[in-house]
Amino acid sequence: MSQTAPINIDPATSPAGLRHRAEAHAAAFPALLAQAEHLAANVVLGDHGRRRAGMGDEFWQYRPAEQGDGLRDIDWRRSGRSDAHFVRQKEWQAAQSVMLWVDDALSMTFSGGKDRPTKGHRARVLALALCVLLNRGGERFGLANRGTPPRRGEGHLTRIATHLMAPEGAADYGTPNARILPAGSRAVFISDFLGDPTPVEHELTKSADRGVKGALLQILDPDEEAFPYDGRTVFESMSGAVQFETLKARSLRDAYLERLAERKAHLQDVARRTGWRYHCHHSSTPAVSALMWLYTALDRGA
Known part of the structure; x- marks a missing residue:
């Protein structure tokens, strides 16, 4: 007797199949x-x-903006001194x-x-x-x-x-x-x-x-x-x-x-x-x- 391990699952590619998968996930x-x-x-x-009290306003570092950062996360003053965008991190955010x-x-x-x-x-x-x-x-x-x-x-x-x-x-x-x-x-x-x-x-x-x-x-x-x-x-x-x-x-x-x-x-x-x-x-x-x-x-x- 033959057996297969693991079973192959082919992702749906048609519009109907995509909708079915989306509805199932929802x-x-x-x-x-x-x-x-x-x-x-x-x-x-x-x-x-x-x-930890007292850490919320303490500056941690500047870091380059990355995928997922919102516009409100950008420190525009620091970014204005460079060709890149930077995010101002506070210590409590990193820790x-x-x-x-x-x-x-x-x-x-x-x-x-x-x-x-x-x-x-x-x-x-x-x-x-x-x-x-x-x-x-x-x-x-x-x-x-x-x-x-x-x-x-x-x-x-x-x-x-x-x-x-x-x-x-x-x-x-x-x-x-x-x-x-x-x-x-x-x-x-x-x-x-x-x-x-x-x-x-x-x-x-x-x-x-x-x-x-x-x-x-x-x-x-x-x-x-x-x-x-x-x-x-x-x-x-x-x-x-x-x-x-x-x-x-x-x-x-x-x-x-x-x-x-x-x-x-x-x-x-x-x-x-x-x-x-x-x-x-x-x-x-x-x-x-x-x-x-x-x-x-x-x-x-x-």
Whole structure:
């Protein structure tokens, strides 16, 4: 008996298909926000996120304007002395800002069973739940891969949820972008990290050079950990761009598990060297454990 792992999902390209996907995402928006609120309710806030009096008016630095900055963020006096635009950052904005990158590549749409969520859904719920907690703590949060600058408030939380529900990207694997992370801020990267690890290492190194610390949360499906495949199997990337067929899938298991262990060890080592923290979460386990880890990791890295 043949089997395929994972199942290829072709993105809709026709106008009717695009509309159907848009309506499906819109319908899921309230459920995502409700799940995030419910998940956040299971976490008791500690000292993390307390405001520090006297820091709000203290100048931090000028930085070049980047994608996602609004016109009101531009310091026109400083920008007038240069050909570029600059943003005036205050200390509390850098020290209390958390930027999230949530992988929206096609690999995150995989689930090995109907009884568990896709990796992407779990990532979105965790990211939004973390934003709920940060908002309650009076902290600013933004979405790096959607160019959403760090702010706070219920309206901003709704905007984040809307961005998280946008259709997936077209690439098999995602790549984080650290260029829009405010210097001295904190960051969270949520992905399966199964693509080329070089861009991830590059972004973490650049972040560390700018005083940015944060957390890497790797989300994997249990099937990606156990490799439960045997006999004739067709392995295919979610976009269908890469395909490999074998008659003896079980013979690949040891080599696969070794490569996966090496990938985890590499991510953990890169995180340690750059002052970040790393954790692997399985989509079959309760989401609250990963949320607690994220919240604690940011607290320790603050």
